[in-house]
Amino acid sequence: MTDVAPTAIVYPGTVLGAGCRILDGAVVGKQPTLSPRSTAKREELRPAELGAGTVVSTGAIVFAGTTLGSGVIVGDQACVRERVAIGDDVVIGRGSLIENDTTVGARTRIQAHAYITAYSTLEAEVFIAPCVVTTNDDFMGRTERRRELVKGPTIRRRARVGGGAVLCPGVEIGEEAFVGAGAVVTKDVPPRVVVVGNPARVLREVPEDELL
Amino acid sequence: MTDVAPTAIVYPGTVLGAGCRILDGAVVGKQPTLSPRSTAKREELRPAELGAGTVVSTGAIVFAGTTLGSGVIVGDQACVRERVAIGDDVVIGRGSLIENDTTVGARTRIQAHAYITAYSTLEAEVFIAPCVVTTNDDFMGRTERRRELVKGPTIRRRARVGGGAVLCPGVEIGEEAFVGAGAVVTKDVPPRVVVVGNPARVLREVPEDELL
Amino acid sequence: MTDVAPTAIVYPGTVLGAGCRILDGAVVGKQPTLSPRSTAKREELRPAELGAGTVVSTGAIVFAGTTLGSGVIVGDQACVRERVAIGDDVVIGRGSLIENDTTVGARTRIQAHAYITAYSTLEAEVFIAPCVVTTNDDFMGRTERRRELVKGPTIRRRARVGGGAVLCPGVEIGEEAFVGAGAVVTKDVPPRVVVVGNPARVLREVPEDELL
Numbered sequence: 070m071t072d073v074a075p076t077a078i079v080y081p082g083t084v085l086g087a088g089c090r091i092l093d094g095a096v097v098g099k100q101p102t103l104s105p106r107s108t109a110k111r112e113e114l115r116p117a118e119l120g121a122g123t124v125v126s127t128g129a130i131v132f133a134g135t136t137l138g139s140g141v142i143v144g145d146q147a148c149v150r151e152r153v154a155i156g157d158d159v160v161i162g163r164g165s166l167i168e169n170d171t172t173v174g175a176r177t178r179i180q181a182h183a184y185i186t187a188y189s190t191l192e193a194e195v196f197i198a199p200c201v202v203t204t205n206d207d208f209m210g211r212t213e214r215r216r217e218l219v220k221g222p223t224i225r226r227r228a229r230v231g232g233g234a235v236l237c238p239g240v241e242i243g244e245e246a247f248v249g250a251g252a253v254v255t256k257d258v259p260p261r262v263v264v265v266g267n268p269a270r271v272l273r274e275v276p277e278d279e280l281l
Numbered sequence: 282m283t284d285v286a287p288t289a290i291v292y293p294g295t296v297l298g299a300g301c302r303i304l305d306g307a308v309v310g311k312q313p314t315l316s317p318r319s320t321a322k323r324e325e326l327r328p329a330e331l332g333a334g335t336v337v338s339t340g341a342i343v344f345a346g347t348t349l350g351s352g353v354i355v356g357d358q359a360c361v362r363e364r365v366a367i368g369d370d371v372v373i374g375r376g377s378l379i380e381n382d383t384t385v386g387a388r389t390r391i392q393a394h395a396y397i398t399a400y401s402t403l404e405a406e407v408f409i410a411p412c413v414v415t416t417n418d419d420f421m422g423r424t425e426r427r428r429e430l431v432k433g434p435t436i437r438r439r440a441r442v443g444g445g446a447v448l449c450p451g452v453e454i455g456e457e458a459f460v461g462a463g464a465v466v467t468k469d470v471p472p473r474v475v476v477v478g479n480p481a482r483v484l485r486e487v488p489e490d491e492l493l
Numbered sequence: 494m495t496d497v498a499p500t501a502i503v504y505p506g507t508v509l510g511a512g513c514r515i516l517d518g519a520v521v522g523k524q525p526t527l528s529p530r531s532t533a534k535r536e537e538l539r540p541a542e543l544g545a546g547t548v549v550s551t552g553a554i555v556f557a558g559t560t561l562g563s564g565v566i567v568g569d570q571a572c573v574r575e576r577v578a579i580g581d582d583v584v585i586g587r588g589s590l591i592e593n594d595t596t597v598g599a600r601t602r603i604q605a606h607a608y609i610t611a612y613s614t615l616e617a618e619v620f621i622a623p624c625v626v627t628t629n630d631d632f633m634g635r636t637e638r639r640r641e642l643v644k645g646p647t648i649r650r651r652a653r654v655g656g657g658a659v660l661c662p663g664v665e666i667g668e669e670a671f672v673g674a675g676a677v678v679t680k681d682v683p684p685r686v687v688v689v690g691n692p693a694r695v696l697r698e699v700p701e702d703e704l705l
Contacts, residue, residue: 078517093290093308096517096551127308130569166605181378182396184606184623196421199396200414202624202657204674209620209653211703229421233414233447235657235675250416251447251465253675267479267691279423305502305520339520339554357554375590393590394608408633411608412626441633445626445659462628463659463677479691491635
């Protein structure tokens with residue numbers, strides 16, 4: 070059994086697992102509307118699939134072509150674009166956006182107002198604090214070779230990224246690393262170190278008692 | 282008399298003061314939907330209460346358990362979570378989020394896209410510029426002792442926080458202090474000083490003619 | 494012919510060009526609701542006008558008094574305020590806000606979660622990366638003389654502003670300039686240079702092959 074609010078819209082073909090809840094004004098399974106100048110792919114996408122017990126909260130949007138695991142919470146007014154794979158028990162905070170072609174591992178928590186760019190990889194048990202900014206294009210829309218170079222961040226298992234931090238295109242954040250609030254990360258961060266500042270520099274190791 | 286748009290949803294029990302307006306697609310008085318792994322409290326919350334003349338704008342959300350004073354404006358697509366107390370004549374900008382268990386004093390203005398974390402205190406006549414980021418957990422979800430240490434900022438009367446500034450967990454911003462745009466505030470800011478940079482450092486005093 | 498979703502609201506008088514699409518839950522042509530203490534102008538605004546083929550996506554809002562060119566895309570959950578003029582083929586990213594009295598030139602792309610303050614000028618073919626923050630008031634609401642000094646940024650033709658960058662009030666970003674991700678721009682940026690850091694400093698020239 071599922072619970073879909075009268076004002077929610079669930080597009081035909083969408084697969085809702087047992088116990089899914091779709092709250093007021095949410096929209097699930099919409100096809101993308103592309104700009105004539107967009108570089109994204111244009112095929113009709115397969116319907117969205119939501120695992121058991123997943124919740125799409127008030128005013129949130131989930132696109133076609135995307136799979137949400139079980140026990141996922143898509144927060145109020147958040148948005149998950151097309152061709153995204155979200156693992157079990159992930160939380161996507163209020164107002165956040167997960168762009169297309171992104172993978173998010175199980176139990177990862179993405180807090181409010183975060184921006185996860187297209188072609189990102191977040192492994193399991195990652196923590197993304199509020200208002201984190203990620204990017205994927207060093208050329209900001211210029212040159213032809215950018216098309217093969219576009220790359221979002223790779224955020225390894227159990228890494229934590231602090232509030233308002235900015236990740237430059239293609240950086241890797243190592244396992245159990247800690248990016249401080251407001252840091253601007255311009256190059257890869259090794260596993261288990263703390264980085265802070267603009268540009269971000271290594272400050273120290275993550276203490277033993279904070280490891281998972 | 283109140284004015285509730287036909288597409289707005291006001292949950293039963295919500296108290297609307299005289300002259301309240303609830304605009305298109307707004308949702309007022311909803312109960313929180315918690316993740317199985319959330320650490321927030323789980324009781325059924327008392328209905329939301331809105332003072333006279335308060336406006337909840339297009340697509341905005343106000344949770345149960347929250348009280349808004351009179352003359353408050355909750356901007357378009359903004360969100361105010363549960364157990365929040367908002368004073369009279371407060372403005373909450375478009376798209377902003379006020380998290381749970383937060384207090385906002387009278388005449389405070391929170392501009393668009395701001396993120397006010399849980400367990401924050403904003404006194405009266407505070408100014409929060411657009412896209413300000415606040416945080417409350419130095420451990421980002423790790424260790425048991427974090428649970429007693431979680432603490433949002435305390436922003437004293439008439440302080441101003443600039444666009445895109447980031448406040449680290451638990452900092453106090455002094456009365457009439459001024460945090461420059463883009464500053465990353467890692468420790469308390471004394472009253473009436475201007476701080477800028479990452480990490481933020483004191484630059485000068487706030488000039489006489491800018492005091493309230 | 495136009496295509497207006499059954500749950501969208503288009504206010505009377507709104508002019509929709511041929512082929513316009515207004516998606517689920519969008520609101521087009523609303524009048525502003527001002528705070529009693531707001532300094533914005535108070536006249537009844539003329540209806541919104543949308544050019545041919547323009548799309549207002551799911552849950553987005555476009556105010557009265559605003560003109561969108563043809564082929565414009567207003568992304569999901571975005572918002573365009575009153576007295577804004579948007580040129581042809583502009584893209585406004587998901588969740589972004591274009592404040593009142595702003596001008597955006599043709600083919601400019603504003604990506605997701607960007608904040609464009611009131612009284613801004615963006616020329617043609619500008620690129621605004623995700624989560625860019627702009628500001629217009631050095632006094633953050635204090636002093637009477639601020640009223641004549643309020644000024645958003647001027648972003649010249651083909652300039653690019655990186656993810657999470659913060660622009661201080663009134664700065665000019667020169668033609669073909671490049672502001673790095675996370676930079677805090679405190680003064681004007683000359684044409685065709687790259688700036689990075691907090692505060693932003695000139696790093697080098699934009700290479701030939703990245704110019705339009």
